[in-house]
Amino acid sequence: VQLQASGGGLVQAGGSLRLSCAASGVTLDHYGIGWFRQAPGKEREGVSCITWGDGSTFYADSVKGRFNISMDKPKNTQYLQMNSLKPEDTAVHYCATVACAGAQAMGYMFSRNMDVWGQGTLVTVSS
Numbered sequence: 001v002q003l004q005a006s007g008g009g010l011v012q013a014g015g016s017l018r019l020s021c022a023a024s025g026v027t028l029d030h031y032g033i034g035w036f037r038q039a040p041g042k043e044r045e046g047v048s049c050i051t052w053g054d055g056s057t058f059y060a061d062s063v064k065g066r067f068n069i070s071m072d073k074p075k076n077t078q079y080l081q082m083n084s085l086k087p088e089d090t091a092v093h094y095c096a097t098v099a100c101a102g103a104q105a106m107g108y109m110f111s112r113n114m115d116v117w118g119q120g121t122l123v124t125v126s127s
Helices: 100-106
Strands: 002-006 009-012 017-024 032-038 045-051 057-059 067-072 077-082 091-098 121-126
Touching: 002 091, 017 032, 017 091, 017 121, 032 067, 032 100, 045 067, 045 077, 045 091, 045 100, 057 067, 057 100
Parallel strands: 009 121
Antiparallel strands: 002 017, 017 077, 032 045, 032 091, 045 057, 067 077, 091 121
């Protein structure tokens, strides 16, 4: 599996960005795909994920109501629409395979040794 993240950039507070995560090398039917982010000096945070098979989703409390995750199965691509962005959303965002059903059950996202990571894309929100 290879994941290619894109869509980061600089936006003013209150603005929107859409991140994309394109997968290759595998059919994603048995995967969850999600986004983690890490700001300088802060711990990595699981933001959102989607289970490819049934479309079920998870959102961290910090982004609920502002972010929307979706998938385009024919394109093997997942999208994270980020609205009402805040300066505290500034971070490098990484897409990765995720145990999304586990995140839904436990209330937080976690990474596993088996997970595949894409390169990061920087989101900067100015105040």
